[in-house]
Amino acid sequence: MLSQKEKNEIRRVLEDEYKRLSRTSQNALAYSMNHERNIGRDSIDESMEEEIFSTEMRLHDREKFLLNKVTKQLARLEANEIDVCEECGESISFRRLMARPVTTLCIDCKEQAEREEAAAVQTGRGGLGDTDMGGGDGEKSPAGAED
Numbered sequence: 466m467l468s469q470k471e472k473n474e475i476r477r478v479l480e481d482e483y484k485r486l487s488r489t490s491q492n493a494l495a496y497s498m499n500h501e502r503n504i505g506r507d508s509i510d511e512s513m514e515e516e517i518f519s520t521e522m523r524l525h526d527r528e529k530f531l532l533n534k535v536t537k538q539l540a541r542l543e544a545n546e547i548d549v550c551e552e553c554g555e556s557i558s559f560r561r562l563m564a565r566p567v568t569t570l571c572i573d574c575k576e577q578a579e580r581e582e583a584a585a586v587q588t589g590r591g592g593l594g595d596t597d598m599g600g601g602d603g604e605k606s607p608a609g610a611e612d
């Protein structure tokens with residue numbers, strides 16, 4: 466069980482992350498709207514623009530994905546279950562939550578999920594999985610999920 470002070474700290478981290486991701490999502494959206502107005506005006510740079518555009522959209526998808534995770538964690542925090550592993554119900558340490566604020570798994574289940582994820586990548590299915598928000602406590606992150 467987390468203390469009130471610990472919960473406050475995690476809430477602060479999650480809310481900061483929520484604000485940061487909201488801003489990034491809005492930027493990506495503004496870019497896409499701007500892009501639509503410009504279609505057909507400059508055919509020379511079109512292929513390059515398409516490339517930038519698809520990169521922006523991939524980023525946008527990732528921000529949305531992370532925003533959903535942050536929102537879910539805030540709900541788990543309010544329900545007093547942010548430190549409960551979704552898989553096995555064991556407690557997640559405060560230290561792990563601070564290092565990985567969006568994690569919903571204890572370290573054992575996370576390692577299990579990573580093994581399954583690695584197997585999925587090898588068979589070409591992939592997926593973002595339990596994406597982290599940076600920082601580092603020695604855990605591996607899914608490929609391409611880091612900033």
Ligand SMILES: [Zn+2]
Pocket residue numbers: 550551552553554555570571572573574575
């Ligand atoms: Zn677990």
